[in-house]
Amino acid sequence: MSKLPNSIHEVPVINTQVYDSARTPSLNTPDTMAEEGGYHPSTGGNEPKQESQFTSKPRMTDFNTQEIRDTMSPTGPMTPNPFSRKNTSIDIDDYFTGPRDILKHSKWPLFMQMHGSILPKMIVPLIWMSMWSAAITCIDKYRTNMGVDSVLLTVLGFVVGLGLSFRSSTAYERYAEGRRYWAQLILASQSLGRVFWIHGGDPQGLDPRQSLLRKVGCMNLLLAFAVSIKHKLRFEPYTAYEDLEHLVAHLQTFAQEATAAEPEKLVLKKKNFFKETGEYLGVSFAASNPRKTIKKASRPLGNLPLEILNHISCIVDKMVEDGQLKVPMQQTLAYNNVALLNDIMTGTExxxxxxxxxxxxxxxSQITWVYVMLLPFQLIDKLDWITIPATVAAAYIILGILFIGREIENPFGEDVNDLPLEAYCEQIASELDIIAAFEKSDPYRFMESPRNLPLYPASMAPYHVWMSRSEERVREAINSKHSTVFEFRKKVILDKVESQSGGKKPSSEGATTLSGDNNV
Structure with missing residues (x-):
């Protein structure tokens, strides 16, 4: 991942023009269209351009957008994405580290895909099982009979099946519950974002620029809350992380003070080859303690999400006190979502x-290993040398289910199959920016646009044409819309059936206009 600048002043400011309405097709909507009805695409483009919040003026960005790819809006102005993982698709590490990028698509069949498979962590157990079954087979062939009655397969298999079923169901339940909490976090962020930006009024006598910057700061706190939860769930208690530092640097928190006092604690030691390989292969002796950073802290680290939530609560109180949230329902909505954020924080913990x-x-774990270790003794009498591959195949199936349950039990980590928390934080950031891009104005102004077709598909007449008609005519059209649309869809379906059966082709009239369009 390319390193972002420490300050926005380090990168030259450039202009980025957004797409205007001239890029989109327009409808030819003369005043006489109502009486003729039907759909007529524009050919001349004589309609005056409608100015809107997206086309009235160019926008500015404080980042160099030439080499930055934004997956959320590939055709619009590009912005840096601090939440994405490194693009390591050609690196062997990409097969062992995660979470998996949900935007990537693989054309390989599922049984041939490696990224996301549990196979890398089963290499060592499968090698051990192949050596064990080979040893038992050789002893049976050249020394003494090692076979036992295969009734143990039935007795132990039932117990192992119950244990693995319980292990898998509880692990997936935790995985699904973690996903539900992050879905609620996205919902609460959207709701509070609308409260801050749309429902919240501007205090009288306040500079409009100050009001806008305050609202943007409030929405940044929502993003900071989500990102801080991600780091807390991964046992990263400080603030000097690329996607978090710029969001909380201005807040006075315990984590901020600890970061400033102990910068050396943030320096990660490079793992040697054997330890790194052991972690990739799932060797327990090579696994690091995820809480090591917290245990080594010599200063109080606090609870960063809780401290950010305190700031959000104070902001809501101040907005209510200043009369920015005038409707009681808006106040209730704000406080309910603050409580929901607290519930999400404690629930994920x-x-x-x-x-x-x-x-x-x-x-x-012990029952499962005992079962697979006893497999060669029960298969040797019937399978002979085939016992070796049969044991390895059975071990892959049984141990694979055990290892999958172990991996998804903690859905917030950095294993390949864990929840993509970076993508969720990116989604929250993008959606808060979308809310902030909305300019509050008279909502009925959009309805008066000539592009608004109130009774589509029953009629292609725009808003201003219907305004030129009588109230009785409008009510009649609204009442007959359901039956008109029903007949139109029925006709389209019949034409489609006839076309597929080799009959006549669908008529162009039925595909572009309704039979009742000329009568409304």
């Missing part, structure tokens, strides 16, 4: 810190 009891985890 509960999912993270309440795994399956260790007694269950150990017992299920």
């Amino acid at each position: 509960r999912v993270l810190t309440t795994p399956l009891p260790i007694a269950y985890t150990i017992a299920i």
Whole structure:
């Protein structure tokens, strides 16, 4: 990932023109269109350009947009994306680290895909099982009989099946619950963003620029809350992270003070080859303690999401006190969503810190390994040398289910199959920007546009044409819209059936206009 500038003043400011309405096709809407009816595409483009919030003036951006790709809006002005992972598709690390990029599409069949598969972490167990089954087979062939009655396959298989089913169901339940909490976080961010930007009024006597910047700052706190939760769930307690620092640098928090006092704690030691390889292969002896950074802290780290939530609560209180939220329902909406943010914070922590009891985890793991280790003894009498590949295949199936449950049990980590928290934070950032791009104005102004077709598809007549008609004519058209549209759709379906059966082709009239369009 390319490093972002430390300050927006380090990058020259450039102009970026947005697309105007001249790029979009327009309808030819003369005043006489109402009486003739029907759809007539524009050929001359004589209609005056309608000025809107998106076309009235050029926009400015404080970042160099020449080499930045924004997946959320590929045709609009590009903005840097601090939430995306490094593009390591040609690196072997990409097959072991995650979360998986949900925007990527693979054309390989599922059974041939490696990225996201549990196979890399099963290489060592499968090698061990192949050596174990080979040893048992050789001893049976050249020394003494090692076969036992295969009734153990039935007895132990039932117990192992119950254990793995319980392990998988509880792990996926935690995974799904984590996803639900992040969906609620996106919902609460959107709702509070609308409260701050649309419902919140401007205090009298306040500079409009100051009011706008205050609202933008409030919405940035919502994004900071989401990003701070992501880092907290991954045991990253400081603030000097690329996607977080610029959002909370102006806040006085325990994490900010600890970051300034202990910058050396943020320097990550490079892992040696054996430790890194061991982590990729799922070797438990090579796994690092995820809470190591927190345990080594010598200063209080606080709770950054909670402290940001305190700031959001104070802002809501101030808006109510200043009369910016005049409607009681708006105040209720704001406070309910603040409470929802608190519920999300505690709920995700509960999912993270309440795994399956260790007694269950150990017992299920031991039972599963005992079962696969006993497989060669039960297969040797019937399969001979085929016992070796048969044991490896059975171990892959049984241990694979066990390992999948272990990986998705914590859905907030950085394994390939964990939840893509970076993508969720990017979505929140993008949607808050969309809300902030909306300019408050008279909502009925948009309805008076000549592009507004109130009774489409029953009629192609625009808004101003219907305004020239009598009230009785408008009511009659509204009442007959349902039956008119029904007949039109029925005709289209019949023409389509006849066309597919080799009959006549659909008529152009039925495909572009309704039979009742000339009568309304």
